[in-house]
Amino acid sequence: MAAAPKTNKLGLMVKDYRGGDSTLCKGCGHDVITNTIISAFYEMGVEPHMVAKLSGIGCSSKTPAYFLNGAWGFNSVHGRMPAIATGAALANRDLKNIGVSGDGDTASIGMGQFVHMLRRNTPVVYLVENNGVYGLTKGQFSATADEGSVAKGGATCDLPPIDLCTMAIELGCGFVARSFSGDRKQLLQILKAAIAYEGTAMIDILSPCVTFNNHKGSTKSYDWGKGHEGPVHELGFVPHWEEPAVEFEGGKSVEVPLPDGGVVWIKPIDEHDHDPRDRVAALNLLREDYENEAVFNTGIMYLDPSRETLQDDMDLSAEPLWNMPLEKLRPSRESLDQIVDSLR
Amino acid sequence: MAAAPKTNKLGLMVKDYRGGDSTLCKGCGHDVITNTIISAFYEMGVEPHMVAKLSGIGCSSKTPAYFLNGAWGFNSVHGRMPAIATGAALANRDLKNIGVSGDGDTASIGMGQFVHMLRRNTPVVYLVENNGVYGLTKGQFSATADEGSVAKGGATCDLPPIDLCTMAIELGCGFVARSFSGDRKQLLQILKAAIAYEGTAMIDILSPCVTFNNHKGSTKSYDWGKGHEGPVHELGFVPHWEEPAVEFEGGKSVEVPLPDGGVVWIKPIDEHDHDPRDRVAALNLLREDYENEAVFNTGIMYLDPSRETLQDDMDLSAEPLWNMPLEKLRPSRESLDQIVDSLR
């Protein structure tokens, strides 16, 4: 892929996609993801003012303040960002929603809303910055902590982890990926594809908490991630206005076009032969992770560009609802007469 | 299996397991399940006063009032019965919990608690009386309504259903069954096994709402169930004090012993060859349902008698906590002195 130009297709520079200064701990995985989000939106040439940055509560949920200053941000309440995203998507279908959540925010308090967001296919790039702990409340285990993982204070996690990718696929999500803040290159491509995707694009990202969960014995540490990550493919995204810069070698390469004209491409790595359009294969791949704790597969696990989004399901006007003129919304005098008559 | 005796091993009669009069609609699937619960507790010889009957809110959630008058009942708030069950289980591990929920109560408002109950393996026989609608609020679709299913008023369900069995298996539940209120014989055996099981036993039961979702076009009607049910095996439960009354033919038959000494036995039907100890096979079986809407597999989908329950995970005393003498709970004078010293 060619080196990123100094300006994107809108003529904007990377700095136009930056946010405020981070107040997270130095080295926190979340900051890496923030920077990758900046790159992705820049490279995708999204107009910042058309972006809604949404989150719940947590260190991860603070991050929307650290990218895209020109976008509208909403740091809401703990675990309930999906409801906000859904409401915003209904009000203005032209907005690009990016939601940043944490494993506590999503898998603990937010589980109900997460499930129903997936079921509805709410249009949002939904990131879980997964560190296995509640960072902001100082390191308690979250529901994605692995059984047997050891806390900083020495306690061992007794419960099995919730696998958000499996859950997302089972619930019909059409864009399910797993990545690692230590693999910016992969994450960037996934993010770009997710931005081009129309429904819920769920990305579960191992994002180590350097302060509370980065020690030996933790299965969410940076070293653990580095030591175990196995990308299941090389992948990239080519937006509709760009020429593919890679040579597809045919054979095992796969190209998946998205409705907007962009293309996700995938090249197998090693023994893996994963076609992300294969739902069952995706679940099996994830099961490997589940059954063999030494494995940490990353990549786009499942991709189904065809699923209808919430707004189409609901048959909404193409024109955003929020700003429709009153004439379109308020029935006529005659209609009211009709209604009144029917009640006489 | 021999005809049930007039009294059970405790010398109690069926009437000792009855409850108040039902106030549900005549013909409601839930009433059939209620009666089957009565039979199951009777046949299992459980002491009624050691049973906690728990529920949320809904027609289904009313049913604990209609069985086991001698048990303690708790009709709590909508969707939050799992939390009640968890609390009760921690307070008194000797109680047998049976929770009755609906598809609205579990899959809509209760999704978060449902997931976390499964993750914790809270000891409870957890029934979902699944009719695809909110009965008590007059027939709106719930989150288990099938895509394409038609409401009484004519609306079509646009969203994919949530499959509670798949979810339960993915979340590590060790007893996952699906049944049908129109198949009392099967349900009775499943219930008995579930009562003998120690962790969460999740039973998703198609239980038609005769008032709001029993018409043509509904995929949760009685006729639909009758027309589509395919038990994947014949099954039964032999409690530890009984002699098996069936001859196991060897070959395809499977016996799964539970920790309490009871045995679940399974005989394949037709082409099915499902061993409920096989997690992957169980998920595949459920996927058939998902992918082929004409299929409605019932039986014990997954059974893993070995998983630790919540109380063991938490290393709780064998003696129930609720009634421990104060001497065991209040540290000594010396301990307080020690504590005070450490704060000086």
Next chain:
Amino acid sequence: MSEPSTAPDSAATAHPEPIVNRLSIQIATVNGSGSQTANNTLLRAIFQMGIPVSGKNLFPSNIAGLPTWFTIRANADGYTARRSEVDVLVCMNAQTSREDVAGVPPGATVVYEESLKLDTLRDDLDFYPVPFAKLVREVCPVVSLRRLVVNMLYVGVVAHLLDIELAEIEKALQKAFATKPKALDLNIDAVKAGLAWAEENITTQSRFRVQRMDKTAGKVLVDGNYATALGALFAGVTVAAWYPITPSSSVTESLIELADRYRVDPETGKRNIAIIQAEDELAAIGNVIGAAWAGARAMTSTSGPGISLMSEFIGLGYYAEIPAVIVNVQRTGPSTGLPTRTMQGDVMFCAYNSHGDTRHPCIYPANIEEAYEFGRKAFDIAERYQTPVFVLTDLDLGMNLWMADPFEYPEGGIDRGKVLDQAGLAAMEDWGRYKDVDGDGIPYRSIPGTPGGKGAYFTRGSGHDEYAVYSEDGDVYAGNVDRLKRKIQGSADYLPQPIADDRGSKVGIIAYGTSEAAVAEARDQLRGEHGLETDYLRLRAFPFPASVQQWIEAHDRVYVVEQNRDGQMRNLMRIELPEISVKLDSIRHYTGMPLDARTVTDAVVAAEANAEGAN
């Protein structure tokens, strides 16, 4: 003129002069038996005869098989409150019939299924046994339909006894079965069969009668939830999120019905409204807050348990200043309480909902006209003050049928408050999302997606300064919440103002919401029966404007009438108007039944006697 054979020969049956257009009919059935259509037919027919009516449905919290009662009050003076005395009882439910009969006053008319043999229970009533079971077999050959059809038989019998005009019954049925001609015929035939049987077998008419008059011309008959939905429709609501709960479900269900007709673009077939059934109330209010933040006019409808679940988001809406319309159709709490009974039980919980220092505008519609008007205005209030607003109605208003003047077409546009578009942003120097530019505490907001490179800001429930920048500074915090307090207090003059009906009395009554009907009647009773003239102030909103205190000051004693145990509105007034709070006496009704005039009258009379004694 021969008595029906089983009627005892008592004083009550001496049929003193008929009582015309002043009666209550109560029909006791089991729910799920389809009696609702029959009852509405009776109600509507009387209404069409020009006689003021109201209908109250007393139903259990289950779907079928339990006792249910429907009461029709016809009153020439236009009183529409519940009246606890029943004049005409129709006993169709064996289970409750003995109690039902025991509960009516002497002289009442009782229609009942013959085989119940109720006539032996009392000798001071007019009994009319009817062989319904036998008759229905004759009228309706299809066994499965008999359960429904039998109801039309009593319509016929009652019509005969009370002089309800058949033509009006037919008209009412035509309305009910407009799209089902077959059912229509079957039902009309059944009514006629009941009527014919009665004409043949009942020779004495009931002492209670109706007679055509002209007091309902032009009026509509409708429930409050429909009116509220209609108000929202005309307000231009674009996003509605809900989770079903009695007694609020029909707010959004009515909106769905209306939207199906009036919000589908005729050209594209696409919808100009999003109505989303959320997975629970936390999600529903989250949808509303998300949608309103993104610029939609957004609402939810719920009842008590839903409000409890929404509390966290409501606090966010208050502090981050996001409009939201929350229709709370109150039912009897606490907890699940009596879900199919009415109450004004969430007055306090809504006014100061959520943790921390909060305060929310609340409006209290009292009748159909206001259910419609406030359903519309709530959006203006929410957007103008950028804050969650509660429309506090209740089961009695929301789910019962009330007579009303026809809905008026709203003149003028809508008030979207201080929203800056691209030009507005460009024109404003140094815009800050939470800056108090005009001194009224209300800042200017921008909507996500506004182009031009200005106006983007970060919304949060945590501390923030005037520019919406994160801040933990104590003075910034205090300044911000002081502004919020000012802002909400400022709404008092914009909200629906209290309505006074003063007649120069020193005794005042304050009420709100559905207590209105009973209080209006009670004041007439007080005047007529006790010579006690009263002044009356009907509150329509919280926070209170200054006029409330002034009004109270002008009176010696003030009775606050309300439908809850704790005197919640009285308590709000104690907090907000401490100087005059000692003047407030409290009349509370909290059985879950709609308030009746007699309860108010008796309480005022007793309290006044005390007050006199003390003088």
Next chain:
Amino acid sequence: MSEPSTAPDSAATAHPEPIVNRLSIQIATVNGSGSQTANNTLLRAIFQMGIPVSGKNLFPSNIAGLPTWFTIRANADGYTARRSEVDVLVCMNAQTSREDVAGVPPGATVVYEESLKLDTLRDDLDFYPVPFAKLVREVCPVVSLRRLVVNMLYVGVVAHLLDIELAEIEKALQKAFATKPKALDLNIDAVKAGLAWAEENITTQSRFRVQRMDKTAGKVLVDGNYATALGALFAGVTVAAWYPITPSSSVTESLIELADRYRVDPETGKRNIAIIQAEDELAAIGNVIGAAWAGARAMTSTSGPGISLMSEFIGLGYYAEIPAVIVNVQRTGPSTGLPTRTMQGDVMFCAYNSHGDTRHPCIYPANIEEAYEFGRKAFDIAERYQTPVFVLTDLDLGMNLWMADPFEYPEGGIDRGKVLDQAGLAAMEDWGRYKDVDGDGIPYRSIPGTPGGKGAYFTRGSGHDEYAVYSEDGDVYAGNVDRLKRKIQGSADYLPQPIADDRGSKVGIIAYGTSEAAVAEARDQLRGEHGLETDYLRLRAFPFPASVQQWIEAHDRVYVVEQNRDGQMRNLMRIELPEISVKLDSIRHYTGMPLDARTVTDAVVAAEANAEGAN
């Protein structure tokens, strides 16, 4: 005696007579830098010298890298409230140092990293530049540890300036590093290095000094959350369910720590307590209600947002009569607000929490002794009245270190209320779960699992009669909620009673919770500086006993001091004590900082001046 070379030659540096044992030290650092241990060491060392102290940690709502301030107040008279003036400032945070310096009063002592060059900012302060960066390189060869070790350097420097005894510092460090001897040595060495450098390079001492006295003998130094957890432990809590939230997390985290030591059966190694981290607050309170229903003594700890989420279950607990202990460590709301700042902001929301008519006993600990005592008693109250009980503490009490008398061993048993076991059930004729046998509104309950064939009942949040049977009857409903009201009102005399400190004044002050320390000091200021003697009533519980009204009646003017915007306790009093509510004036502090005496004093003086004027 030569000045440090950079000190300007100003009046302030003329070192007038030393100020001993009356000083506030503020240390400005960034959080996550490990300064907490150093600050606690200073605090503890002064405490061990017999000087009354209090420590307040002002930290941001993030984990590392943002400004944080720790204030130590040492006061010979035992005042422990926040004092807003800083006497000794230690500037370790470049980011805030200029503002920090600007904020101190003339004459203050400022210790700072030399390279910050702060001494040019003002000429009325005593500046002590220290080359911390250079020193730490010398003391600590391990680069990664320097960030931590540098903190011990300032401990040494401050010890020198203020005369803090090295032996006490060593003792404090031994406590902190009891299990880490290597760290201990490193830290002691660092302190000594700081001290040595100071001895060598600083020749003038600070004007502010400490000097051994004997006012802390036997006392402990502890935070309120630990004390509350300890109370619960001694109450025999068996189930604790929680969801982490600042500032309440350390309640349950302390309980976990204590349980690890005192609730593991020495024989079996099994636990006699279940502490469960729930998936959210709805689940946590559900666990508590389920556990308490099944007989456990159950509790949760949370803060404002958690209370909002618990509202639905709290209403269930009230109406179905299930004990629950809810510790609410209040923080600054509404919404997420300022999560690391203190406030008494949920007083109203807790008292009437949930939809419908409700009322909940609330207790308000003011100090460590009460945090412990109320943490214990809350269970007795909850079980005796079979209802949710709020322990309303706050961040200031919960997370800051306070001096206190040693915890007393609880004498006697616990009050489990009216629980019937098998024998009790057998003895009671016609038992009904909700029957008011004793006339106090408190029914008898049975616990699931009780054998004998009696006592099983059905718990529900919907309408029920005395036998716990489902009921929609209006009179049954009203009778039941009337009893509930009586029951809760009856608790007023069982709850911790208000404490009056009367000195014959006509001017009264009412306060509660952590306003205690500031009010005590303010009263001395009022007396000493303004000759105004005040009476004082400290509320400790809601609902109020009759004595509160009597006390207010006995005074001409009463100031209710509290830490929220709306005067929430004042509002509760307006509702509950309307006759005297006009007497209540309100003093409110709501910046999120702990209340200080001066704020109270100034407000009382101003109001009294007005009152005088008006007289």
